[in-house]
Amino acid sequence: MTRRLQDALAGVSGILATPFDATGAIAPERQMSIVERAIAAGVQILTANGNTGEFYGLTVEEAEAMVAAAGAHVDGRVPLVAGVGRGIRDACRLAKASAAAGAEALMIHQPPDPFVAPRGLSDYVSAVADAGGGLPLILYLRNDQIGTDAIAALCALPGVVGVKWATPNPMKLKAAMAAAPEHVVWVGGLAEVWAPVFYAVGARGFTSGLINVWPERSVAISAALEAGDWDRAQALIADMQVFEDIRAEDQGGANVSGVKTALRMMGEDCGAARPPAAWPLTDPQVDRLRKFMMDNGLLRQAGEKGTRE
Structure with a gap:
């Protein structure tokens, strides 16, 4: 793992949304403004084809197109991480792409x-490691029921350099960290709200869907955590909590919908969230989201668009 990648993983891992046009087709060019805003704000690393990017709602061909577009948008300015998965042949195909x-x-x-x-x-x-031609691997762990021994064995495989821990079990995270090789970087995979908890047991960095909308806040939270300023980090998180609360509703089905509705409010229409996401947001959710956006100066007042059509 390069020092650049290692350092970036200890910061904000921004998960890019996948834009669609009015027909529901991918619209890669609409992602450019999101990338520019994130990099300008200081987001350390960006991820294409993550869950906020609706990975499981994309065809393999669409996922290939989106990672190619993200690569062009980012243009080497920060490290780009690419999500791969599904059936093994699809995962290997995406690794090569x-x-x-x-x-x-x-x-x-x-x-x-x-x-x-x-x-x-x-x-x-x-198999994915072989297909990727030696690219470093980050495991995205959303189910820790496989057990500490299995997690440690995965971390010991050649090429594995990091884990994005996305289960709300900090003590299991602590046990996995103790059992795994020391070189592995452990990243909080449940966004800003859970970041202080994971930092408390030794993780570094966190994933973020907020970066699509308000990357400056994500970067500020990261800086506070890195400085050990827990009070400031908690205060910054409290001010964006409603955004994550909305995204967690509908059994998590409002996750991408919250991001895309906020982008539409900002005048950057990235289309609908594909089924089975909860789209559109309900009127009460939209009202709460609009208030959040207005309270934090995130709306372009003249360009605000409706979100209920």
């Missing part, structure tokens, strides 16, 4: 297959 697009690391989505064996996961990760 991501390497060609200029990704500096691959984020392997934990397979949602109902019949997953720990040793099968090892084979899966190893």
Whole structure:
């Protein structure tokens, strides 16, 4: 792992939204403004084809197109991480496409297959590593029920340099960190709200969907955590809590919808969130989101667009 990648993982890992046009087709050019805003604000690393990017709602061809577009938008200014996953052949195909697009690391989505064996996961990760041509690997862990031993074994595989921990179990995270190789970087995978909890047990950095809308706040939270200023970090998080609360509603189905509705309010229409997401947001959700946006100066008053049409 390069020093550039290691340092970036300890900061804000921004998860890019995937824009669609009015017909529902991907509209990669609409992502450019999101990338520019994030980089200008100091976001340290960007991820294409993450869950905020509706990875599971995209075809393989669309995911290939989006990582290619993100690579062009980012243009090497910060490290680009590319999400890969689904069936093993799709994951390997995406790994090759991501390497060609200029990704500096691959984020392997934990397979949602109902019949997953720990040793099968090892084979899966190893196959993706081969397809990626030696790119560093970041494991995206959303289910810690595979156990500490299995997690440690995955972390010991060649090429694995990081884990994005996305389960609300900090003590299991602590146990996994103690059991895994020391070189692995552990990143909080539940965004800003959970970042202080994960930092408290030794994680560094966090993922963020907020960066699509308000990257300055994400960067400020990261800086406070890195400085050990817990009071400031908590105060900054409290001011953006409603955004994450809305995204967590509908059993998490409002996650992408909250981001895309906020972008539309800002005059950057990135289309609808694809089913099975909760789209559109309900009127009360829209009202709360608009108040949040106005309170924090995020709306371009003259360009604000409706969100209920």
